[in-house]
Amino acid sequence: MAAEPRFKAQERWARKFYRERQGRLGWFRGHELVPQAATLLTVIGKAKDDGLDPKRYDTSKVSKLLADLNKVGQDTARRNQLERQADVALSGTYFAWASDYYRGVANPRDRKDDSWKVKRNKIKLDRALLTILKERESTYPYYDFAPLHPEYANLKKALTLLRARQEAGGWPTLPATTKLAPGATSPTVALLRRRLLGGENTGQSPAAVAAGATPVTNIVAPADVYDPRLVAAVKSFQNDLGLRPTGIVSGTTLAELNVPIQARINQVILNMERWRWLPKKFEPDYLLVNIPEYRLRVFEGGKQALTMRVIVGKTLTATPIFSDKMEYVVLSPYWNVPFSIIDHELRPKLVADPQGTLDRLDMEVVKGYGRKATVIDPTTIDWATLTPETFKYTLRRRPGPKNDLGEVKFIFPNSNDIYLHDTPHNELFSETKRNFSHGCVRVAEPVQLATYLLRNNPNWDQTTIQDTIAERKEKYVTLKEKLPVYLVYLTAWADADGHPHFRDDIYGHDKALAKEYFGE
Template sequence: MKRKQLLGILLVLLALGFSLTSWFCDKKKSGGITNKNHPKTLVVSFDSTLVTSFYAKYPKLILYKKQVVDLYQNHQYDFVWFDQKGRKETADVIYNRINNLHEEGIDAVVPYKETLDALFQTESAKPNIETELFLSNYYFFYINKALRGIDDSKLNELGWYLPRKKQSYVSYLDSLLVDPTLIDKKEPLIGQYYKLKNVLQRYRTIEKNGGWSTITVPADFKALKPKDSSSLVAQIRTRLFLTGDIASDSKSAVYDEELQNGFLKYENRNGFASDKVIVAKHINEMNVPVSDRIKTIIVNMERCRWISTDVTKAREFIVVNIPSYRLTYFKNGKVALVSNVVVGNTMNKTVIFSGMMSYIVFSPYWNVPKSIVEKEILPAIAKNKNYLAKHNMEWYKGNIRQKPGPDNSLGLIKFLFPNNNNIYLHDTPSKGLFNEEKRAFSHGCIRVAKPKELAGLILQDDSNWTTEKIEAAMNKGKESWYTLKNKIPVHIGYFTAWVDDEGTIHFYKDIYDRDNTLAAILVEE
């Protein structure tokens, strides 16, 4: 009897075990709960084919399908947004960021917003496939808008060839799911982005308060000089107070010392030469509406999304910002040199890209580009047979080159970072152009106002060189090449708004008319 009872119990246990096994397998396919590796870890999995069904129901989210599939393949189709307590805190953090995208300079329509809002009506929903997939899609919606920016293919259309770091936002999500506070740290984007973001809030406050009034310039207006008295002075004072160029608005109509200092600050951050005389072009710039300034800030925030944070980690690197006509050389984390530059004119735009400076050429030849030979030099020779001799030029291997010397178009030194665009940095005999406010005069290369100083800093740690040797090589009249022991990254960018370390915003003319094109793309996005 006991043996029969024992056999019966064993049969029941076997049957029960088979049923439980089948139940768990069915739950695994349909969204069941299992424990893996750790008894306290809640893991919910689902059938991968359900992803297709989700996008059939919510086609406006299809843009994020590839990223979502990558995410779940990486997680073996386990749910990622829930733990034993319910929906993870990270989901609420991302939802809050989506609701505040305007702070990131983004004006985007959130697809299925009502459905998304409904998910967060309850404090913590139970795991289900639709909610899980919604949260993943909106994570990538936020990431693509706020961190990644527009697609790489559109960057090529915009003529932007600076390299982008390949960022795994799947791995970034894994980190956020463990610690949601990581999203408040500034590592995902370069520091300039966050500076622009802060200024954006200030300018939106100005806009909310009514912006600034247009200053009407009389037809007979000539200029305002220090100590002049005019109703225009009072208007300019109010205008500069709104943007923080002066600390207070006394309403005075006298062009006093306080306003002079404020105006000099205004000139400096708007690309004007320093001069206390106020003329029409200055007032016209003041009349640019605050809404336009906000648009400029937003498009430059977008450009910041395309820059790898690795750029600033190099021991030394050079940055050229085309609209500001300025080169900055960074060494050991500090600014070592700032120099005015001349960039390409609108017919010969300087290309936006990165390269590695490998050579310095002293007393260089100028190998004249074929386009210049055909368009400029050959017609000049036709008019004057002595044109080449007059300009210290010669035929060389079927092309024309200019011999080394103080009148050489490349000056006494050039800095090479090999690239397909044939762009490089160089000296110039035309020093006066560096004093111009608008310095887009070249055929695409970048003329440097302080080439000797730049060479000195680059070769500062090289025992082969001294200041005297550099100067001698520059004036030798015979071309010589030097290979740098350490290659230096050179980044040529295009920013029409830039915030300095003191938090002051600088605006520059959009010399290649790129801002409106980018703004239009952002609206489409």
């Protein structure tokens, strides 16, 4: 294995595997090859179905060794030698495939990529192989060579459907000048109909397309009339892309319709890859924010209990991808003003009129933290020459309607200083693209989220929470149990039937990953 370039990286797994077996062969029982060997070769032959390249796991040498074994006859020494070679080759082939399949082809941990800091996937491939060979029990479906997450399996179905559509000719491109409103008549409608209602079902138009192909000739509406059935298909497509379901085909909707099918296939593959990086299994209760989807979900007992819209960071102040544990709900929080805002926005006003400026902004300067914080006279500070090193205080906005954090914030202490919070700018939640923040995640229904998170605390129901907020005094409430929080970046996902949903690559992470994964 050390001499074989494609196996070298897997040598450590093989050493662990054979050490645990005291050097015994794994793939043979009484000189007979176990059936899992044939299954492995079959699975690797279908690696393309998982967006993987079968050439990375070249099985020709294994096949030759197994063929030589079949012809070895009564030469016991030669048989034993070939069995040892075939056993190690099968193990190396398994580890090469399983490393990609269960850990990822471009795992950020392996590449020391800091853009993805979600809790690592701690799969022990030597143990997984023991499970496959039925030498140990596991709660994970390694023995079936199966994916660990149903979301991955759903994307795999979407990949199969998209490739079937591609092999059937793909989908047509609509003219760049297309603009269609319901009821319109245009030659372009026939192309739109073929794009959404004709051909292989790719999950692009849910109820409108049957499980199999829907030939264009079976469509009874006049070919050039933008009729209600096609309008419904367009609205469904817009929902699948996170767009406002207007039924009007132009602008962004047109651009999304014209995304090449290969680009969508690649997008699905990249997001399958991201599922390989995630933990083998989430905790029963956890909170997940999918950044490109602008959505938060809370899971209880593995099932979704709550969901709401969120606002995430702008491109230049991107929300980081990481995981941690929520510990506190803060009612009527102060907002601590970053020094960058003092420096770039407030300094001239503070130099001219310190107290008047702070009064207008409902702010104060304090020394110390928490209950020990004491208010400082702003006129005693030399705002003109202030630097981060010389500013030993905190400038903060008091709780109230002007507060940038709104009425509630949710803290999961982390080095990024990122948290969830309310906002006074609720109008922004009506936008379909919601990357407006400086990095933190703003939630649409903070009181509802706080009420849910404190549901097991008899001292805190929704009325108590709202009454406490009304007092305009900061109040920390510690959660009885820390709640795992995941901030992830998934630009494609699919329903159980393989029906795909796509979102924009708002931070360019897909583009960067594609270079690593596809060599583009």
